[in-house]
Amino acid sequence: MRLPCPHCGERDSGEFAYYGDATLKRPDGLGPDEMEAFVDYAYRRDNPAGPHRELWYHAAGCRSWIVVARDTRTHEIFGAEPARSGASSAS
Amino acid sequence: MRYSIFQILGQALKGNRGWKPVWREPEPKAEYDIVIVGGGGHGLATAYYLAKNYGLTNIAVVERGYIGSGNIGRNTTIIRSNYGEPGNIPFYEWSLKLWEGLEQDINYNAMVSQRGVLNLVHSDAQRDAAARRGNAMRLHGVDAELLDTAAVRAMVPGLNFDSARFPIHGGLLQRRGGTVRHDAVAWGYARAADSLGVDILQHCEVTGIRVTNGRAVGVDTAKGYIKARKIALACAGRSSQVAAMAGLRLPIETHVLQAFVSEGIKPLIDHVVTFGAGHFYISQSDKGGLVFGGNIDGYNSYAQRGNLPVIEEVMEEAIAMFPGLGRLRVLRHWGGVMDMSMDGSPIIDKTPIDGLYLNCGWCIGGFKATPASGWCFSHLIAEDKPHPAAAAMRLDRFASGRLINESGGGNQPNHH
Numbered sequence: 282m283r284l285p286c287p288h289c290g291e292r293d294s295g296e297f298a299y300y301g302d303a304t305l306k307r308p309d310g311l312g313p314d315e316m317e318a319f320v321d322y323a324y325r326r327d328n329p330a331g332p333h334r335e336l337w338y339h340a341a342g343c344r345s346w347i348v349v350a351r352d353t354r355t356h357e358i359f360g361a362e363p364a365r366s367g368a369s370s371a372s
Numbered sequence: 373m374r375y376s377i378f379q380i381l382g383q384a385l386k387g388n389r390g391w392k393p394v395w396r397e398p399e400p401k402a403e404y405d406i407v408i409v410g411g412g413g414h415g416l417a418t419a420y421y422l423a424k425n426y427g428l429t430n431i432a433v434v435e436r437g438y439i440g441s442g443n444i445g446r447n448t449t450i451i452r453s454n455y456g457e458p459g460n461i462p463f464y465e466w467s468l469k470l471w472e473g474l475e476q477d478i479n480y481n482a483m484v485s486q487r488g489v490l491n492l493v494h495s496d497a498q499r500d501a502a503a504r505r506g507n508a509m510r511l512h513g514v515d516a517e518l519l520d521t522a523a524v525r526a527m528v529p530g531l532n533f534d535s536a537r538f539p540i541h542g543g544l545l546q547r548r549g550g551t552v553r554h555d556a557v558a559w560g561y562a563r564a565a566d567s568l569g570v571d572i573l574q575h576c577e578v579t580g581i582r583v584t585n586g587r588a589v590g591v592d593t594a595k596g597y598i599k600a601r602k603i604a605l606a607c608a609g610r611s612s613q614v615a616a617m618a619g620l621r622l623p624i625e626t627h628v629l630q631a632f633v634s635e636g637i638k639p640l641i642d643h644v645v646t647f648g649a650g651h652f653y654i655s656q657s658d659k660g661g662l663v664f665g666g667n668i669d670g671y672n673s674y675a676q677r678g679n680l681p682v683i684e685e686v687m688e689e690a691i692a693m694f695p696g697l698g699r700l701r702v703l704r705h706w707g708g709v710m711d712m713s714m715d716g717s718p719i720i721d722k723t724p725i726d727g728l729y730l731n732c733g734w735c736i737g738g739f740k741a742t743p744a745s746g747w748c749f750s751h752l753i754a755e756d757k758p759h760p761a762a763a764a765m766r767l768d769r770f771a772s773g774r775l776i777n778e779s780g781g782g783n784q785p786n787h788h
Contacts, residue, residue: 353674356679
């Protein structure tokens with residue numbers, strides 16, 4: 282599997298570290314029902330079999346966080362963009 | 373048909389032409405008392421123990437593929453109970469005890485081989501951790517021995533003892549651990565469950581779970597709707613998708629784990645040996661092939677195949693541990709998809725939906741758990757309360773903070 286780093290081009294997946302679902306949003310911690318929201322955020326996942334937006338860190342390259350769109354059934358890569366561009370809810 | 377030495381001799385005289393299929397291939401009935409989703413080891417064991425221990429036989433096991441096509445046939449066949457957490461040790465020890473009596477119980481040769489599982493240690497700190505885990509095991513009545521380098525050298529002479537980077541300082545040995553022929557576990561449980569009246573429905577994918585007024589009432593399948601009084605999910609790897617059919621969102625990510633078999637060689641490794649400086653385990657099958665594996669690839673995947681970086685890492689670990697394997701060729705490798713739970717431990721529990729029971733989150737350690745998983749899950753389904761050995765494996769522990777975290781890491785789905 283090779284990931285298309287927006288800065289470095291297509292690189293071997295061994296250069297990257299994986300951090301999982303890029304669509305999770307950290308609760309702000311101030312609302313009344315935040316406990317349940319934090320359990321959702323920390324533990325529960327959609328875990329789709331199909332297209333998945335996910336965070337990767339280019340540890341052995343440009344050391345930037347990127348969001349990759351990938352099919353979890355086939356490992357087909359649809360694209361990648363810098364996480365700081367707003368592609369990740371976590372950034 | 374009960375297997376015995378006389379039957380084998382009789383069949384040999386008749387040219388082995390008298391063997392019959394060992395389970396039926398029935399059409400689904402319109403309704404069952406219990407529908408088990410997933411015909412892997414855990415689902416089949418659950419069906420068998422429901423029938424044997426509780427006399428419940430109006431049961432269907434529905435399987436998307438064929439019996440033995442999933443993780444029950446994709447693992448590295450290791451059994452052990454060398455765990456360190458209170459919620460885990462009694463459960464895995466009960467599993468090992470069930471393995472010890474399994475073949476007589478189901479009248480099937482599963483080639484249970486208690487050849488010993490040896491965890492190597494490579495530093496003082498690791499030896500301390502091994503001693504602590506061994507003591508925890510012994511306090512629970514589980515066998516554990518801390519070996520020094522000389523004892524390990526006598527057991528496994530081919531290891532790289534004097535490696536400058538990873539010297540071997542000893543190991544933690546569980547002599548009762550070992551290997552079991554994994555396909556035979558699926559076939560043996562399937563045959564035993566079928567003979568007690570359980571319907572095994574292969575090529576019967578579940579496409580929906582019907583819930584009425586907060587109660588699960590049936591499943592839609594490739595062979596039509598099946599009504600059920602209770603529905604039990606045992607479909608690790610696919611748990612998130614199947615549970616989502618009932619509106620549940622699980623604390624699980626699905627990851628791929630690879631395993632490898634080398635060409636056959638003469639007896640070299642008599643035990644199961646694990647590398648302490650990485651994540652690697654190896655044993656030798658009775659056919660002579662070395663069976664080994666390492667860590668998960670580390671990204672969400674349902675592909676049942678992995679990628680080269682992990683293959684390279686596993687081979688490096690093999691050579692670091694056994695330099696003499698350098699000229700050996702790998703014959704086959706494959707991947708299985710794992711329910712990686714967020715604390716590395718499984719879930720055997722009821723769900724917020726009445727009549728829907730959940731067995732999932734086995735991470736990369738589900739094979740050894742097969743008998744106890746079936747035993748405890750059948751208890752939960754039949755009695756509607758958790759079995760004492762699996763009482764900690766709750767679905768709500770992630771919210772309540774009662775995690776069972778062997779590796780002591782955070783909420784990451786890459787423990788085991």
